Amino acid sequence: MTVRNAILGLLAQQPRHGYELRAAFEALVGGADMWDVKPAQIYTTLARLEEAGLVSRDSVEQDGGPEKLVYSLTPAGHDELAGWFRAGVATEHQRDEFFVKLMVSLYSGEADPYQVIRAQRNRLYQDLHDLTARRNGVDGRRELAQIFLLDKSIMHLEADLRWLDLLEARLDDIRRQPLPQPQVRPRGRPRKS
Amino acid sequence: MSLISAVNLTKVYGSGDTAVRALDNVSLQVEPGEFVAVMGPSGCGKSTLLHLLGGLDRPTSGTVTIDGHSLSDLSDARLTELRRHKIGFIFQFFNLIPVLNAVENAALPVTLDGVRQAEAKERATKWLTRFGLGDRLDHRPDQLSGGQQQRVAVARALVADPALILADEPTGNLDTRSSEEIAALLRQVANEWGRSVVVVTHDPRIAAHADRIVFLKDGAIVDQTILEPRDSHNEAVVAEKMMAIGD
Structure with a gap:
């Protein structure tokens, strides 16, 4: 669209x-x-x-x-x-691969969720470093679109990093609770009793 | 050789049942010209670490060596002397003296150290001019913006020609734009003038300027990230990242 x-x-x-x-x-x-x-x-x-x-x-x-x-x-x-122009635009935040990875680590026990969060944080900081360096090199008068997009990306990264901090702080609580289990219904017609 | 070498630093406040372990067996090396950001939640021990590195406080156990001098071997008088010559401090609150102008504020550490007034002012003027304050030299703090005041504070930290700059939430009191300027300035201090910079911050955008980020939690280092300098030929990769992040 x-x-x-x-x-x-x-x-x-x-x-x-x-x-x-x-x-x-x-x-x-x-x-x-x-x-x-x-x-x-x-x-x-x-x-x-x-x-x-x-x-x-x-x-x-x-x-x-x-x-x-x-x-x-x-x-x-x-x-x-x-x-x-009159209408607002919806933004997509639901389908997040990192989020799914974290949940898989919690359910499967195949990876330490703290480690998963840290790996993601390292990646985001590297991205933030790259974009910040690039932002500093962009000419604000000639490259307006770049400035707008870089600012957006930098601010999204900041928010994502804050979200990781929140997840990490809550992980201890989360791990004490049972994980929600999927409801698996038997297929086909219910049997007559 | 590392400029700072901190080995197995532990700091315990209080004693007995009420003892709080603010720092637990932390080791950290910082190289000349390296810019390190220390991050972590409130109460994680960030500021305690900075105070021990700067000789403002003494560890319960462990050692700090700065430029070959072991801080624990020094008397209080010698420690003060080493702090004045080797280390420049920057704080969240700029701590400028209201009745002195920019040059007098920036010159203060070396004036106190017995350097001639004229030379002290000349050195201060040199740093202030580099930091874009050449036309604000005789302004008092209340005549300067927050960002400008913090630049005076950075000049003051550099005037004694220290090898190490320690900054505790240097942008905590600044708007986003001024924060970016101070972070870029600290980056320059490391790159162009070869000083080591250690910054305690909770602001990811400041940390993004660093060479390395150290994460503290509950008084211990839980993680470190080494940030690779951006390859300027790799614009397409960055653009791809931006698209991935943006939408």
């Missing part, structure tokens, strides 16, 4: 060709390193948007070259874009 809505916004700015859209998107997010969008994704998305009546397509003749397809935003597309 992100790429789709960004395309609507970029077309609201001005009508564009497909490859021009891709370049504009990459500039917006701070470079292809940040978010590498494939041409196929741009064209499939444009086709769907056209089908939904949110963008329109025109052929434009070029001097001595083949015709080019130029896309522009329809009034319905404008409404869609306005709706996107």
Whole structure:
């Protein structure tokens, strides 16, 4: 949905060709390193948007070259874009591999959960170190997207580290309690008594 | 040779049933030019460790050696002298003297040490200018922002040309932006001027500037992380991390 809505916004700015859209998107997010969008994704998305009546397509003749397809935003597309700006965006924090790893260590007894937390903390500190060094080297006037994203990542890392501290502090309590066991129901119809 | 070598440090406060073991058999080496962050929950022994490393307190058992001098062999007078020449301290509260201006505050440790006024001020001015305070030299603390006051405090810690800087929550009293500046400054103190820096902090963003993080819990070192310097050619890897963290 992100790429789709960004395309609507970029077309609201001005009508564009497909490859021009891709370049504009990459500039917006701070470079292809940040978010590498494939041409196929741009064209499939444009086709769907056209089908939904949110963008329109025109052929434009070029001097001595083949015709080019130029896309522009329809009034319905404008409404869609306005709706996107009005609404908040949900963030995904549930599916966390580290969290699952910690729970597996608690259930299986195959690893010391304290050690699992420490390994994760070491990893996050290394990431924080890398991003902080990078943040210090970024030119705040020219690389705005990078600054925004680096700040976001740094702040997320801080929160994750605080969360690890909390987990570690609570682990003693948690380990004294029985772990919730899965409810396994017999398959098939219940037997008649 | 390590600049600091702490071996089997134990510190017990009180005695008998009420004795509290603030530090339990902690050993730590710090190399010249190394920046070490000490982290851990409140009451884990961070500040006790810093006080023992700086000779502000004596351990119940164990030894601290700084630049070849064993602190336990020194008399109180010699210990004070070693502290003045080898160690610079930075605290959470900047502890600047309100009636003195930036230069006079920063020059204070060497003025007390008998260095001529003119030379002391010249040294202080040199550090303050390096820290971007060249146009604030005659400002008193109440005319400076928190971040600027802490930079004066860092200059004061360096003015006697110590090999070691010890900082106890140096950014605890600063906003995020000033904290970042002080952390970057301490990084520079280690990198460019080759001083060893040991910082006690609870702030991960300060610790992120260090070469190594030591984690204390219940008076013992439970973990250490060595932070690899970022490879500038590895931007794509960092970008990938950012994406993974961001969404």
